[in-house]
Amino acid sequence: MGDWEQKKHLINELAEGRELAKQLQSHLNLPSSPNENGEVLVQKIIATYEKALSMLNCSVGTSSTVPGAAAIGFSESPPSLNGSPRSDQDSDPEHRNAGLGKRKSMQKWTKQVRVSPGMGIEGPLEDGFSWRKYGQKDILGAKHPRAYYRCTHRPVRGCLATKQVQRSDEDPTILEFTYRGRHTCKQSTINSSTHSPPPPPQQNQSEEQLLLMNYLCPENQFFPVQNNLAEDFAPSFLSPATSGTGYFSVSPNGLNTSHQNFQSNEADQFSEIFSSSAATSGTNSPTIGLDFQFGNANQFDTHFTFDHPGSLS
DNA sequence: AGCATTTGACCTCT
DNA sequence: AGAGGTCAAATGCT
Numbered sequence: 001m002g003d004w005e006q007k008k009h010l011i012n013e014l015a016e017g018r019e020l021a022k023q024l025q026s027h028l029n030l031p032s033s034p035n036e037n038g039e040v041l042v043q044k045i046i047a048t049y050e051k052a053l054s055m056l057n058c059s060v061g062t063s064s065t066v067p068g069a070a071a072i073g074f075s076e077s078p079p080s081l082n083g084s085p086r087s088d089q090d091s092d093p094e095h096r097n098a099g100l101g102k103r104k105s106m107q108k109w110t111k112q113v114r115v116s117p118g119m120g121i122e123g124p125l126e127d128g129f130s131w132r133k134y135g136q137k138d139i140l141g142a143k144h145p146r147a148y149y150r151c152t153h154r155p156v157r158g159c160l161a162t163k164q165v166q167r168s169d170e171d172p173t174i175l176e177f178t179y180r181g182r183h184t185c186k187q188s189t190i191n192s193s194t195h196s197p198p199p200p201p202q203q204n205q206s207e208e209q210l211l212l213m214n215y216l217c218p219e220n221q222f223f224p225v226q227n228n229l230a231e232d233f234a235p236s237f238l239s240p241a242t243s244g245t246g247y248f249s250v251s252p253n254g255l256n257t258s259h260q261n262f263q264s265n266e267a268d269q270f271s272e273i274f275s276s277s278a279a280t281s282g283t284n285s286p287t288i289g290l291d292f293q294f295g296n297a298n299q300f301d302t303h304f305t306f307d308h309p310g311s312l313s
Numbered sequence: 314a315g316c317a318t319t320t321g322a323c324c325t326c327t
Numbered sequence: 328a329g330a331g332g333t334c335a336a337a338t339g340c341t
Contacts, residue, residue, distance in 0.1 A: 132316090132317065132318085133317075133318060133319085134318090134332095134333070134334075134335095135319090135320085135332070135333060135334080136318090136319075136320075137330090137331065137332070137333095139330085139331075140329085140330060140331085146331085146332090148332070148333075150333095152316095152317090162332095164332090
């Protein structure tokens with residue numbers, strides 16, 4: 001199948017999912033409606049996203065991994081790939097500044113994952129990547145400490161991906177993950193991983209596909225993508241927003257969804273996506289996408305929030 | 314022995 | 328000065 005053909009199919013599937021979600025939404029607004037119809041719609045929505053994801057060779061929800069987040073339009077210079085564990089920091093003033101200065105230019109996104117009451121922090125950490133904890137800190141005003149993780153392969157492959165994990169104050173069953181940077185080690189990680197992650201992208205995949213794969217299969221972070229591709233291709237369920245909150249779930253088996261929150265300091269790519277999506281979606285709602293709630297069936301909820309810093313100033 | 318985690322110290326930013 | 332983030336030595340685990 002050609003790139004364009006596949007792209008069209010994906011867009012169709014996702015658009016159908018959006019329509020079904022709208023139907024479900026209106027359905028839910030009618031308290032007298034029988035539950036069966038809602039369940040049918042949910043099943044259809046799930047099937048739609050399963051098809052879209054299967055087109056991407058993406059097995060979100062079919063493994064034990066928690067759906068991650070996408071880093072779209074990453075524009076940082078490639079990380080050091082030399083072997084010295086500290087050389088990528090000490091020799092580079094930017095890296096030497098391991099604090100906010102560097103992070104300012106790094107893409108950041110968060111996701112909130114609801115875990116089972118008895119489930120420890122270990123479960124959700126199984127997101128397909130290998131992380132090594134390097135610190136823990138009590139945060140002012142937070143009941144629970146924040147744990148800091150970096151990619152295990154950082155010393156060898158210079159992978160600068162990091163993540164923070166913090167338990168929610170309001171609801172201890174919710175863990176908030178904050179990801180920074182992208183994995184540059186993923187290819188090898190996939191091959192060596194023990195929990196059957198999705199296959200790596202084919203070499204001849206179009207960059208549009210990579211963009212969507214980055215978006216829908218975030219934990220895989222298939223890179224690179226070019227900024228201008230965002231303008232050419234955007235998930236059709238995204239409505240235009242320079243700032244706003246919305247919901248999107250990938251729930252192949254209906255048992256888990258999750259909530260993600262994107263915050264990109266280089267959010268131009270996002271705004272390009274959303275503004276271009278405006279032309280196709282024809283909606284002016286500041287809300288992005290879909291929100292599926294499956295009640296007790298939920299184990300994880302994914303909540304996407306897209307912020308556009310430029311619009312906040 | 315090698316690797317991961319813990320934890321106090323240190324650094325950077327606001 | 329205080330807070331968030333990282334470093335690195337000490338410690339634990341396999």
